[in-house]
Amino acid sequence: MKPIVIIAAVPQEIELLGKALGYSGRVAAGGYEYVEGTVGNLRVVVCAGGVGKINAASAAAVMIDRYQPNLVINIGCAGAYGGSGLSIGNLVVASEEVLADDGVIVSDGWKDLRYMNIPSVNQGGLTCYNMLPLSRHAAEKAMQLADYYGVALVRGRFSTVSTCSGTDQRGVELALRWNVVAESMEGAAVVQVCLRSGVDCLEIRGISNLVEERDLKKWDIPRAVEAAQRFVLKYLEEMDRPEISTISKVTPEI
Numbered sequence: 001m002k003p004i005v006i007i008a009a010v011p012q013e014i015e016l017l018g019k020a021l022g023y024s025g026r027v028a029a030g031g032y033e034y035v036e037g038t039v040g041n042l043r044v045v046v047c048a049g050g051v052g053k054i055n056a057a058s059a060a061a062v063m064i065d066r067y068q069p070n071l072v073i074n075i076g077c078a079g080a081y082g083g084s085g086l087s088i089g090n091l092v093v094a095s096e097e098v099l100a101d102d103g104v105i106v107s108d109g110w111k112d113l114r115y116m117n118i119p120s121v122n123q124g125g126l127t128c129y130n131m132l133p134l135s136r137h138a139a140e141k142a143m144q145l146a147d148y149y150g151v152a153l154v155r156g157r158f159s160t161v162s163t164c165s166g167t168d169q170r171g172v173e174l175a176l177r178w179n180v181v182a183e184s185m186e187g188a189a190v191v192q193v194c195l196r197s198g199v200d201c202l203e204i205r206g207i208s209n210l211v212e213e214r215d216l217k218k219w220d221i222p223r224a225v226e227a228a229q230r231f232v233l234k235y236l237e238e239m240d241r242p243e244i245s246t247i248s249k250v251t252p253e254i
Contacts, residue, residue, distance in 0.1 A: 003036070003043035004236065005069040007059055009186050011048045012221065013076040016229040018046055030062035039233070040240035045069075049186075053162060056186035060193040071138060071200045074190040075232055077208035077224040078158065081171050084181035086207050089223045091153045091231055093142045094203035097188035098178045099130045100159035121195050130178075132191045135200035142202065142231075145238055151231060156181035158203065160188035164214075171211035183211055204228050204235075 008014045014035075021037020021044055028034075034047035045067055049059025060072060080086035099120060103112045113120060113129040121128040139155060146153035159180040165171045174180060187203050194201035206224030 003045045005063045006046045006073045008076045009051045013225045014046045039236040042240040053189035057189040060190045064197045074203040078182040078184045078205040079209045079211040080207045081175040081211045090207045093155045094158040096157045097132045097191045098159045099188045138202035159183045165211045166214035
């Protein structure tokens with residue numbers, strides 16, 4: 001049975017999941033340490049690949065090559081853009097990911113990858129520039145699960161940046177340009193590798209901070225990563241119970 005692969009940036013974002021798997025030790029391959037375990041009868045592999053797009057893409061590629069999973073879940077924390085209605089501790093699921101600062105600066109300002117005619121993905125009839133789609137089925141299942149258990153979960157477009165937004169002005173700029181609700185440094189990279197590999201991708205994050213003038217004293221990373229992990233664990237438990245995992249009696253608006 002193919003496992004579910006879960007990828008985060010740092011160990012704190014997968015600590016609870018690792019404990020829930022009842023693993024006996026860590027495995028190393030391709031320069032990464034990861035944990036193998038089970039949720040019921042479901043095989044699960046959990047890896048903290050490191051911060052940033054390069055680390056995330058590399059970890060995703062190693063895990064997909066080794067395990068050939070049907071689903072990769074990207075988990076962690078994120079900043080919420082102003083106007084999203086999100087608060088610290090809220091949960092979000094990605095409908096699309098955006099390579100928000102990949103492009104070129106010319107005399108009249110910043111331009112995206114389409115302007116440069118450089119696709120980020122171009123294979124199998126799929127051509128993507130800055131915008132990358134995630135699995136609609138996996139995201140809808142997450143929304144149904146949240147509705148069934150009364151968990152607040154917002155679905156929207158995420159941005160992935162190489163330079164974090166540490167001012168109100170930058171947050172407003174990206175939010176308006178891309179119509180995004182949350183920001184991280186890894187999400188789009190994991191999605192991009194999954195698209196190239198033909199693997200479904202689900203991204204669940206907890207909000208640790210608002211995208212505003214940077215002040216770490218206002219952040220709550222432990223709360224954000226705990227909320228995301230507890231929800232993903234419930235998602236895995238439902239996957240292990242196919243007779244009820246469709247939650248057919250609930251059809252929320254998405």
